[in-house]
Amino acid sequence: MATTLRDARRPTLPARPAPRPPVRERRPFRDNPRLILIGLVLLLAALAGMVWLADQSRELNPDFLSEVVLYALSAADLTMVIALVFVLARNIVKLAVERRRGLPFSRFRAKLVLAMLGLTIVPSVLVLLVGGELIRSSMEQWFSDPVDVVLRSATEIAGDYYQExxxxxxxxxxxxxxxxxxxxxxxxxxxxxxxxxxxxxxxxxxxxxxxxxxxxxxxxxxxxxxxxxxxxxxxxxxxxxxxxxxxxxxxxxxxxxxxxxxxxxxxxxxxxxxxxxxxxxxxxxxxxxxxxxxxxxxxRRIKEAFENYNQLRVLKRPLEGVYLSLFLMMTLMILVSATWMGLYLAKRITRPVQMLAAGAREIGAGRLDHRIEPETRDEFGSLVEAFNTMAGELAASQRKLDRSRLDLERKNQQLDERRRYIETVLERIATGVVSVGADGCIETINAAAVRLLGVEAGVIGAPLDAAFGREDLRPLGALVQRVHAGRAEPAAQEIALTREGRELHLAAAATPLQGEDGAPAGAVLVFDDVTPLIRTQRVAAWRDVARRLAHEIKNPLTPIQLCAERMRRHFGSAPPASRALVDECTTTIVGEVESLKALVDEFAQFARMPAPRAVPSDLDGVIRDTLALYKGLFGQIRLEHRPAEGLPPVRIDVEQIRRVVINLVDNAVEALGAAAAPLRPGGDPPSIVVATGHDPGHGVARITIADNGPGIPPADRDKLFMPYYSTKRRGSGLGLAIVRRIIAEHGGNIEVADNVPAGTVFTIELPV
Amino acid sequence: MSTLSARAWTLAVALSVLPAVLPADQSLQVAPLSREGRVLVSFRLDNAFNEDIRTAIHSGLTISFIYDVELKRGSSLWFDRTIASEKVTAAVRYDNLARRYQVTRTQDGRIERVDATEREEDARRLLTEFDKLPLFTSEGLEPNAEYYVRVRARTSPRNASFVWPWERHDVSATAKFTFIK
The missing domain is CATH 3.30.450.20 (PAS domain)
Structure with missing residues (x-):
């Protein structure tokens, strides 16, 4: 069996977007070493400036000190306090929002910031308080009564001298x-x-x-x-x-x-x-x-010392303010730096982990092209690189798997198509195929096998003995058993079955199946219905016999008939008794010879039946015209025609089909008792129903000729269509043989069955 | 440490409530007068020469009494309109050898007069009392309209607070007059 499979469309991998290159975002300040360095330099410069300012504060112009420096420092302190409060409030709000959203690491970040702040705020505030106290006490120590008295006295003396x-x-x-x-x-x-x-x-x-x-x-x-x-x-x-x-x-x-x-x-x-x-x-x-x-x-020096001393006393409060502002500024810088450092460290630690977690979620969701931009070159950067490498390998493996899956799907699709194709072939072919597994159970059975063997399709899975346990199927079962058991090589055998009273000839072949390892894997049984072939062979043999018989018998009949007629003419002048005897004998001889001639003609006709000249014809019209010939001939028999609706034209040889119908109706009439047909046992009138039908599914037109006569015994049904088999006293036994041959020549089939509740029904199927 | 901390807190609180140079009981008297096309302003700062000021002056620092004088007209619907303003400054420097006060009066940066005196009372008068200063011209003033002069006095250098240096302890006073042409 040559099988040509249509090329299955090759599945293709879905277009996978190329891995997205990581988008390089602008690096924030916290991740920019250059900016951090600049910030540190500015911070150190600010600290140096504060130290310088503190050192120069006593030398500054008092107006500048109290009007500018103190204002500027206080403004800077206030700004830093606001900045610190803002940073803390912002992070508290962010923490609350992140906790509400359930974002990871929010608690960790908050803890880290609080730890850094806690580590710095206590010592910073203590240093601020102690430093402020030290500043205040140091400034108090600038002024003492003895120094005041000395300077004042000296100035008085100098002044008195000048005055003097x-x-x-x-x-x-x-x-x-x-x-x-x-x-x-x-x-x-x-x-x-x-x-x-x-x-x-x-x-x-x-x-x-x-x-x-x-x-x-x-x-x-x-x-x-x-x-x-x-x-x-x-x-x-x-x-x-x-x-x-x-x-x-x-x-x-x-x-x-x-x-x-x-x-x-x-x-x-x-x-x-x-x-x-x-x-x-x-x-x-x-x-x-x-x-x-x-x-x-x-x-002058005395005066300057005195004035400086007193100016310090006068400017003590702004100076204290400057020193305390500077000290407060440093404290605030430490706190802001600690807060920022806590945030920075938290970001540095949690951000890569967050990115890795987000990346893992992306990978888990199937987006294998997701990559993480490494922001640092430290251990976290190495971790990110390892993650990206893993994601790349995963993507490559996934692509390989996708390709393998598609190849597998394609092969499965091909196998499925091939399987469906084989199943379709097996279902459509007329050859019966039955496979038996290694366990001796039926694995597959096609429709032809079901039809030929007359078993149920549900026999699949049943043990071989049970499936073929019926009497007429036992020879097939035995054939399969021999092969399945390994007791015989592949064998072919013609087996005659009797099913529903008909003889069925099957040409069966059983073949053992072997697995890849050579182990027995069951057997397959293939069989064909060769009954028509055998019938044809028999008909051909009978035709040959008929031709020879006609040839051998017909030749001497004419001389016999001529001799008989000559004898009757010769004895025409004989005495009446003798002439009557001769007339009777010659009439008998001529009559029998005529019968023999008719018989021989039928034989000859059977042997020389021409091929049908089929043309599309109205089958019901042909039947109607044929049945019209019987109108009024058999008054006791009801002859009914039931035409089908929508029957398409059928290619038939009208004369041959008419002969078929006449033959079958004649047989039915005769079965019913001809003109003197009695009522049927149930009181029904004797009837013959000729009906047509159309089976588009099988592409056939169906003719059924049913009578309610006595019926045909099942044992005789198969012989009905054999030549020279007749249940009539004067039948040649060729009628149904000719009918079957005509139907066969039309490519159709004829079957006989019991009519329900009584009688016989012939069913003819003709291709449409 | 607890004692130290308590003292530090006390210091912080004390710093926040220290008074400015100008004492709380000081007052400013203002008397405007329109005459001969000028608005003459007389004002006097009372109780300004307290011990702190005296100590500051005797320390040799240049102590300035700064008076911001504004000629304004009231408005019921909007902010009062400033018609003119002048800054009058009286700076004193004390020489501890010569025991002499040198008072310099300036008006919008112009030196108007320089006086030297050995008497503190004279110095106080020169610093806090100003008589009929022709600060503004009366041109453009609406006849029979009511105006007022506001004088705001402060000293420099400030004795500002550490906690909130922007707190102002200026003394101000106003005096209305009707411009009659």
């Missing part, structure tokens, strides 16, 4: 102003003025005396004469005396101090020179006294 020197100079200048002759000053008599002031320098120790003349009321004083002690250091400037003279002329006679370039300073005082007569101011006298360098320096 000023008073001395003022006394000198007042005495000189009173002693100076107003006229000499007014007229610019230098000799007279110098003569008066000279002794003041040389004898009274005044360092410098300068006289200014005021030429008119309201005019600026102009220098007139100056007498200077040789011991007075150089470096004093004229402009200083000029300014003082102008001030004195304007009414401000407060002494002034002038720093000298060579060290020391001059204490200057001025007084007006008035004309006693008119009380007019005619001049100004400036007297200067020199304070030694060391004395002036000491006095």
């Amino acid at each position: 020197r000023e008073k001395i100079v003022r006394d000198h200048v007042l005495r000189i102003a009173r002693a100076l002759p107003a006229e000499a000053v007014d007229t610019g008599d230098l000799e007279a003025v110098r003569a008066l002031i000279g002794p003041e320098v040389t004898q009274r120790g005044v360092g410098l005396v300068e006289v200014y003349r005021i030429p008119a009321a309201g005019a600026a004083p102009g220098p007139l004469v100056a007498v200077e002690s040789p011991s007075l250091p150089r470096g004093h400037v004229r402009a200083s005396a000029d300014r003082l003279a102008a001030k004195v002329a304007a009414g401000d006679d407060r002494p002034v101090h002038e720093q000298l370039a060579e060290g020391g300073e001059l204490v200057r005082a001025g007084a007006l020179v008035r004309d006693p007569a008119t009380n007019r101011t005619v001049g100004v006298v400036i007297a200067s006294d020199h304070l030694a360098d060391n004395l002036a320096q000491h006095s």
